[in-house]
Amino acid sequence: MDPRQSKLLAAIIDQFIQTALPVGSKQLLSHSTEFSVLSGATIRNEMRVLGDEGYLDQPHISAGRVPTAKGYRIYVKEYLDPVGQEKAVRKKFTTLKEQYFRRKDQERAYEAVGLLSQMIPNIAFATVPHKPGVYFLGLAHALRQVEFRADPMLASAVVEVLEERLTDVLNKIEIDEKVRYYIGEEHILPQFQSCAMMITGYKVRDAKGVIGVLGHMRMDYAYNTVALEMVADLLRAT
Secondary structure, X not given: OOHHHHHHXXXXXXXXXXXXXXXXHHHHHHHOHHHOOOOHHHHHHHHHHHHHOOOEEOOOOOOOEEEOHHHHHHHHHHHOOHHHHHHHXXXXXXXHHHHXXXXXXXXXXXXXXXXXXXXXXXXXXXXXXXXXXXXXEOHHHHOOOHHHHHOHHHHHHHHHHHHHHHHHHHHHOOOOOOOEEEEOOOOOOHHHHHEEEEEEEEEEOOEEEEEEEEEEOOOOHHHHHHHHHHHHHHHXXX
């Protein structure tokens, strides 16, 4: 295969990869200035030679040429130019990499809440990186406690806080990596008069968040503190 045939084969394969359509002399001339000095007849003759040597195939008599496995093999071995695609690939990779890490950040928060909810008889919750609202688990289990079963209005108020108001509450209170306690504090929310909340902050990459416990005032504060600290430390770990 001479240099002209080599360039022609590489150009045909590049175009076929992009279009999935048989490549003819007209398409090749219209998409590449490199062969503008050649006539269509010359290109067709060279394509016929490449076909005879097994590098190209012609699906139909009137169709253009498509690469064969042999053609692809020599293309990859001798004519492949990954550097030429590096800019486009890097741009795509950067976008997808950020999306990948965002999903991983979110998964860590979801998994932390799931772990905490299995350790305590109260509601576990957390803000999730790059997402609005608060994710929580353990509501049904917590509402089986005697205080909520005896006071359906209190249970309803807790649900309202979780679904509609907890994000606003968390935005107004001090949050750091200490465990902070809010017990029956009506100035935070009237619904808290019989409830308690424990919270601590975390950071995953560049995203800050909150993880905590919500339940009746009759909760095991010592046990919940240890559980919350352990899960928060796990969430903070890189």
